[in-house]
Amino acid sequence: MSFLATLFRRREAGIAVMIVLFCLAVGIAKPQFLTLDQMRIILLLTPLIMIGAMGQMMVIVARHVDLSIGSTLGVSAMVSGMLYRFDATWLGFDVPWWTGIPLSIVVGALLGLANGVLIQLFRLPAIIVTLGTLSLYRGLTFIISNAKQIDRQWIPSELKGLSQTSPILGIPWIIFIAFGIAILTYVFLMHTRLGRQVYAIGSNPVAAPLRGINVTQVTLLVFTLSGALAGLAGILYASRWGFVNPSNTGSGFEFQVIAAVVIGGVSINGGVGTVLGTVLGVLLLGCVAAALPLLGIPGTSQAAIYGAVILIALLIDRTVRQQGIASLRRARA
Amino acid sequence: MSAIETQPAVQDAAPARPRWQVLLVRPETMTFVLLVLGIFAGGLLSPFFLDINYILKSFTLYAEFAIVALVLTMVIIGGEIDLSPAANMALSACIFAWLQQAGVPIPVAVLIGLASGLVMGTINGLMVIGLQLPSIIVTIGTLTLYRGLAQIIAGDKSIRVPEWFIGVDRIMVAGIPLPVVIFIALAIGLGVVLGGTIFGRQIYQIGTNEVAARHAGIRSARIKFGLFLLVGIVASIAGIMTASRLGSVRYDLGLGGELQMVLMAMLGGTYIFGGRGTILGTFLAAWLLVIVSTGMIVANVLPAVQLVVLGSLLIVSIIATNFIYSRTQR
Amino acid sequence: MLKRTFLAATGLALGLTMVTGAFAADPLKIVYIGKNTGNPYFDSITGGFEDACKSLGCEFQFVAPATAEATSQIPFIEAQIQRGVNVIAIAPNSPDALNQVLDSAKAKGILVLTVNGDLVGNEGHRDATILPVDFTKTGPNQVELMGSLIGYKGEIAILSATTEAPDQNTWIAAMNKTLVEDAKYKDMKLVATVYGDDQPEKSTTEMEALLSNFPNLVGVIAPTTVGVAAAAQVVQSRGIADKVHVTGLGLPSEMRDFVKDGTVTAFQLWSPYNEGWLAAHFAVGVIGGTIKNEVGSTFEVPTLGTIKIEEKNAMNTQAELTTFDASNIDNFNF
Incomplete structure (x- = not known):
């Protein structure tokens, strides 16, 4: 089989081509779309989704799903926001600005672990458990904050600076953090025993324990990681938007993330999916989101376009899969 | 999961259990107990709660979702899921309202609205059954798409419907609002179909083991396609009923309703992976949901607490359902 | 609780x-x-x-x-x-x-x-309605504030809530009318009206698109609390407060930091x-x-x-x- 044919059978190549074609098409209509400045805008739209998508991808590869991440993001951001608003002068020292980062990650990890425990120990379907905790965690956000927003003035300027100041090339920190997480996820999934086990339990949950894989341990781990990453996205939400609201913060995040992951070629049937594909899926969503206002397409059509993009990605996925099966059959014959 | 998916009916060699025991371990029993507890709790929380007219009136606010949830129960028993009906309600209602505003006579507009529901059901069915794609992702996609289309048609303006068309919930049949009557009638009808006909048993068989069902000569693709069509048309009926209750239509009609519908089915003991569940369970669960929501709203409980209670209810109910099913397996 | x-x-x-x-x-x-x-x-x-x-x-x-x-x-x-x-x-x-x-x-x-x-x-x-101000005043007041910030000259744009938001649309219509009819504002040109749907993410991308599409923009009016904060944040992170002036209707608690660091000179609201x-x-x-x-x-x-x-x-x-x-x-x- 020729190199080119292999390349084009790869899902990632398909998405990359889609991104290039899309950007060229928009660029012809609006030349300013193909500028460095615009690339910065696109990149700035993606970090939260990318971080969430890494966690979601691991969960989906393990043949589960986590619908609660939007609410997990909300709770973790709110806990840190409340820490910042909390007057701790009587402690005798100021709470350093970075405290919120580990705090949010830990809160998110705990909420994720709770999902994992319910799913693995009680043998419950992930989709229903996380649908329940989606509602439960959102309620928690309201209760701990007494339904009050954390305003801009309470968020430390250093934290906000992560989204605005840049270590190099004018690219803000937050983007480096997102790509750093993607690289770590890649290393974990591809080069550690535990990471490979995530694929193993996803491709064949019945065979995995027979091969000596501790399914409970791996499942708890992926849900904890998914929660922790949602927590990181939570504190970065505070950094990016400068406020934490009990009802808006993170709501609908799960849909964006799942869309990105599915577009990136992660199979909902488990066992299949790559970090590169997910990253490209996130970037494609970012390009679409940045292009619509530039083209003057009203916000009202955005939802329909997202829906159509998900369905088209599903159709492409199926076509690719069938061609793969057909070529396997040919090779065998 | 495959181990616990065998039907209890197959084990005909086992000695019959006493009738009370069979009744006690049914998931509907749990729903019923929760319902009774809910009514008591509601009465304790607020003295304004225990008023049958108020409860019936409140039920009309959820009746459209409850009606769709009945059909959705059959889809879930058949081993699939449909998350798009709430968006379908919005799109068919928007198409209907937009047409009648453009001067199309109301009966024609209603028919086109219903037809659009059928088309949406067909799209779901084609993608899930024709193209063999997972229903959960397909319907998350169509959920976004249908509501997006509704937003394109109606913008974020609300469209009025004529005065005489308003108030389906004000029509009383023997003192009961019409939407509630429709819900009860549909529950009886579907309950008989699902529990008492060969067609109904076939749905259970498909949900339990589709491959086996197909080998047994059950036309599973046709039946599942039919169920998606049924959800589509019932959702559009529910959408137009909502339009009549509200007197106006906006794209966000029924937003988030898919969660309520799934919640009703789950609370009623329907097994998310198919093969188990009853219409009676969903019927009781719909009342439970209304009792719990209304009880808390009339007691001025923070909406946050309501979110926590609903989320916990969902988790508790599936833990209980799983527990009950694993007990009945022995 | x-x-x-x-x-x-x-x-x-x-x-x-x-x-x-x-x-x-x-x-x-x-x-x-x-x-x-x-x-x-x-x-x-x-x-x-x-x-x-x-x-x-x-x-x-x-x-x-x-x-x-x-x-x-x-x-x-x-x-x-x-x-x-x-x-x-x-x-x-x-x-x-x-x-x-x-x-x-x-x-x-x-x-x-x-x-x-x-x-x-x-x-x-x-039975009755209580509104903060006579809403016919909002449009002209906002245009006057914008004019005073930019020296009554240059290209301006509006970043609103949703396309059908009734209050915002009334105000925008009044702004248009004021710009056309009052000779004082004859050098101010409204080049675009965009909608951020009162979501921070959407408002931010719309604001970024405005800056890309209209490089000569000198002012943005955002008559919605979410929009004005999002617009101010874009201007703050790009460091272009001296070139693009943001004003609109905002909450003091949300805008305080932007006013203190000079991103926003002035904005309006009621009590x-x-x-x-x-x-x-x-x-x-x-x-x-x-x-x-x-x-x-x-x-x-x-x-x-x-x-x-x-x-x-x-x-x-x-x-x-x-x-x-x-x-x-x-x-x-x-």
Whole structure:
């Protein structure tokens, strides 16, 4: 089989081509779309989704799903926001600005672990458990904050600076953090025993324990990681938007993330999916989101376009899969 | 999961259990107990709660979702899921309202609205059954798409419907609002179909083991396609009923309703992976949901607490359902 | 939380079951139904209601659904009717989806007020409305503020809420009219009106697109609290505050940092607190018989002075918008 044919059978190549074609098409209509400045805008739209998508991808590869991440993001951001608003002068020292980062990650990890425990120990379907905790965690956000927003003035300027100041090339920190997480996820999934086990339990949950894989341990781990990453996205939400609201913060995040992951070629049937594909899926969503206002397409059509993009990605996925099966059959014959 | 998916009916060699025991371990029993507890709790929380007219009136606010949830129960028993009906309600209602505003006579507009529901059901069915794609992702996609289309048609303006068309919930049949009557009638009808006909048993068989069902000569693709069509048309009926209750239509009609519908089915003991569940369970669960929501709203409980209670209810109910099913397996 | 509500509810119930005919002896019960919980804007309105009720001796409660979609307030209105409150004040989420349920509230003798937002086109379904300012002033006031910031010259754009938001659209129409008709603004050119749907993410991308599409832009008016904060943040992170001036309608608590660091020179709003204050005084007066709810009648409200009931039973708390800048922003804590 020729190199080119292999390349084009790869899902990632398909998405990359889609991104290039899309950007060229928009660029012809609006030349300013193909500028460095615009690339910065696109990149700035993606970090939260990318971080969430890494966690979601691991969960989906393990043949589960986590619908609660939007609410997990909300709770973790709110806990840190409340820490910042909390007057701790009587402690005798100021709470350093970075405290919120580990705090949010830990809160998110705990909420994720709770999902994992319910799913693995009680043998419950992930989709229903996380649908329940989606509602439960959102309620928690309201209760701990007494339904009050954390305003801009309470968020430390250093934290906000992560989204605005840049270590190099004018690219803000937050983007480096997102790509750093993607690289770590890649290393974990591809080069550690535990990471490979995530694929193993996803491709064949019945065979995995027979091969000596501790399914409970791996499942708890992926849900904890998914929660922790949602927590990181939570504190970065505070950094990016400068406020934490009990009802808006993170709501609908799960849909964006799942869309990105599915577009990136992660199979909902488990066992299949790559970090590169997910990253490209996130970037494609970012390009679409940045292009619509530039083209003057009203916000009202955005939802329909997202829906159509998900369905088209599903159709492409199926076509690719069938061609793969057909070529396997040919090779065998 | 495959181990616990065998039907209890197959084990005909086992000695019959006493009738009370069979009744006690049914998931509907749990729903019923929760319902009774809910009514008591509601009465304790607020003295304004225990008023049958108020409860019936409140039920009309959820009746459209409850009606769709009945059909959705059959889809879930058949081993699939449909998350798009709430968006379908919005799109068919928007198409209907937009047409009648453009001067199309109301009966024609209603028919086109219903037809659009059928088309949406067909799209779901084609993608899930024709193209063999997972229903959960397909319907998350169509959920976004249908509501997006509704937003394109109606913008974020609300469209009025004529005065005489308003108030389906004000029509009383023997003192009961019409939407509630429709819900009860549909529950009886579907309950008989699902529990008492060969067609109904076939749905259970498909949900339990589709491959086996197909080998047994059950036309599973046709039946599942039919169920998606049924959800589509019932959702559009529910959408137009909502339009009549509200007197106006906006794209966000029924937003988030898919969660309520799934919640009703789950609370009623329907097994998310198919093969188990009853219409009676969903019927009781719909009342439970209304009792719990209304009880808390009339007691001025923070909406946050309501979110926590609903989320916990969902988790508790599936833990209980799983527990009950694993007990009945022995 | 639950326990406290429970106690409050039982206490209330004891009070209510004893009286059904003797309303006068019973404290007046006012409820305000907000658009959604967690919206900082409503904390301030609620504050006005609470303080007024403290001095007037009425009972006040704030409730709101978790989300702001059109129908989410209906169960709350039904519940308040069932609870037998005397006054329902509401910030409606839809101009017409509430008609039926508000009618049934009125039929029960409940005074229905819209506060901070009206049922445009369906005014017959409420008794009166309390709005912060005469909304015909908003457009011209905002244009004048923008003009003063940019020296009455250059390309400007508007970043609004949703495409159909009735208040914003009224203001935008007035801005357009002012720009065209008043010779003072003949050198200011409105190049675009875009909509951020009152979401921070969407407002930010729309603002970025404005800056890409119109490199000569010198000012952006965002007549919505979410939009103005998002626009200011874009300008702040790009460090172009000296080139692009952002103004609009904002909450001092959300805009304070931008004013302090010079990103935003000045913005406007009204006092949401006074809306609650006025609504409570009006409700108590109408039910007590001291205020006639008729167009043209007037009454006195402490700290606000004389209030006149305008066309369509509308009342305003102030004549012109309040302008906030570095000199006065610390005096406001909402």
